[in-house]
Amino acid sequence: EAGVAQSPRYKIIEKRQSVAFWCNPISGHATLYWYQQILGQGPKLLIQFQNNGVVDDSQLPKDRFSAERLKGVDSTLKIQPAKLEDSAVYLCASSFAVASNTGELFFGEGSRLTVL
């Protein structure tokens, strides 16, 4: 079974530039999550989708971050314009069940962003 795919693995940009990350969840997983993990910290949920609807985006900085999950499968996370504090690993995860029923998330390898 293929795991969660993410790209790019690494990205270096200058502040005020834009960047986009892509995620393809495990086939059949209805719920998709984007987490931000800053070095030395635990993952912080940015946005959670169930199919193509947003379940929770309360911690997404909406003035600069956006995410979509068209057709309920792939998802993209965009940052525009980037700030220095956005340097982090962006983790995509998926789960078969909705978040309220499980904590078993399957994570991709992450996209490491460095903002200079």
Added chain:
Amino acid sequence: QKEVEQNSGPLSVPEGAIASLNCTYSDRVSQSFFWYRQYSGKSPELIMSIYSNGDKEDGRFTAQLNKASQYVSLLIRDSQPSDSATYLCAVNDYKLSFGAGTTVTVRA
């Protein structure tokens, strides 16, 4: 804002010893609890889940939950160098919230 608190460590234990990791959480309505392991430079992977008070054992790992004290712990028995990683406590009511993790180093 829900909080999940862990001692950041590092926790250094000799090979063969027991590593004990602790986690407290602030939201009394939380119903399910998880431990994820994250190797350096890698993504988190689920190693234990616990839903009711008491102990749950899986191989060398034992999770302990005390909802009244809002406390969950993880014991690693017979620690091996391959157990060296960061262990993330995660708490779920309607979404999964992670602690900052405890870094464990097992000395050969």
